[in-house]
Amino acid sequence: MRKLFLLVAFVAASILCAHAETIVLRTGARVKGTIVFQNEEVVIVRDAAGKRFQYPKTDVESILSDDEVSEEQETVVEAEQEINTPKKAAILLELSAAPAFQIPSATGANAGVELLVGSHHIGDKHIFIGGGLGYHGYFVGGGVYNFMPIEAKLSVPFIEAKHAPIFGFALGYGIALSKNYVGGIYTGVDLGYRYQINAKSALAVMAFASFQQAWLDVEEKIDKDTFINKSGRYFVSPGIKLALYF
Numbered sequence: 001m002r003k004l005f006l007l008v009a010f011v012a013a014s015i016l017c018a019h020a021e022t023i024v025l026r027t028g029a030r031v032k033g034t035i036v037f038q039n040e041e042v043v044i045v046r047d048a049a050g051k052r053f054q055y056p057k058t059d060v061e062s063i064l065s066d067d068e069v070s071e072e073q074e075t076v077v078e079a080e081q082e083i084n085t086p087k088k089a090a091i092l093l094e095l096s097a098a099p100a101f102q103i104p105s106a107t108g109a110n111a112g113v114e115l116l117v118g119s120h121h122i123g124d125k126h127i128f129i130g131g132g133l134g135y136h137g138y139f140v141g142g143g144v145y146n147f148m149p150i151e152a153k154l155s156v157p158f159i160e161a162k163h164a165p166i167f168g169f170a171l172g173y174g175i176a177l178s179k180n181y182v183g184g185i186y187t188g189v190d191l192g193y194r195y196q197i198n199a200k201s202a203l204a205v206m207a208f209a210s211f212q213q214a215w216l217d218v219e220e221k222i223d224k225d226t227f228i229n230k231s232g233r234y235f236v237s238p239g240i241k242l243a244l245y246f
Contacts, residue, residue: 098239108140184213
């Protein structure tokens with residue numbers, strides 16, 4: 001009777017102690033099974049099919065329980081989700097260069113830069129909507145006209161893919177940076193190609209056209225007297241723009 005009791009106790013202890021574990025080898029390989037024996041020199045593992053494998057203790061990096069493996073997997077999943085979660089807030093930097101046309105007739109060149117802040121991810125789309133300011137310089141008709149546009153910007157890809165055509169529209173007011181002229185309405189449209197670098201960043205190259213209203217000082221002579229009046233002018237620029245979302 002006593003021997004039977006000891007045998008049952010031994011079997012019960014074996015069942016309680018023998019649970020699946022994962023042996024992590026120094027090579028990176030993993031072996032899942034039940035450890036049936038281990039000491040300072042070897043580890044003997046039995047897999048689900050009943051086969052036994054013996055590994056030198058020096059080849060074993062660690063031994064993980066099922067709970068530890070689950071925690072490790074959850075940590076990896078959380079890390080991947082954090083990496084792949086797109087950033088809601090974004091900065092849009094745009095650089096442009098183009099010929100410029102002053103209406104009435106005058107020609108020259110235009111250079112500009114915009115720095116905008118907004119959202120680069122609305123719903124499940126990489127749509128940018130935001131606002132900011134910039135600088136536009138028009139070198140036309142022998143003069144230099146500088147404006148600081150304060151604008152709202154919408155940028156929408158036609159498809160949600162790593163490579164996608166993109167459309168943009170901006171509307172705002174260009175503040176004149178000189179006392180010799182007054183600013184006015186600023187607007188622009190662009191159409192081009194966007195490359196999504198990762199969930200947070202994108203690069204786009206676009207053809208664009210912009211319109212800047214202004215009021216310039218114009219001299220008029222009436223009966224030998226000279227008067228300076230504000231006369232409406234319009235600056236139009238078609239060109240190429242480089243945009244970086246980050």
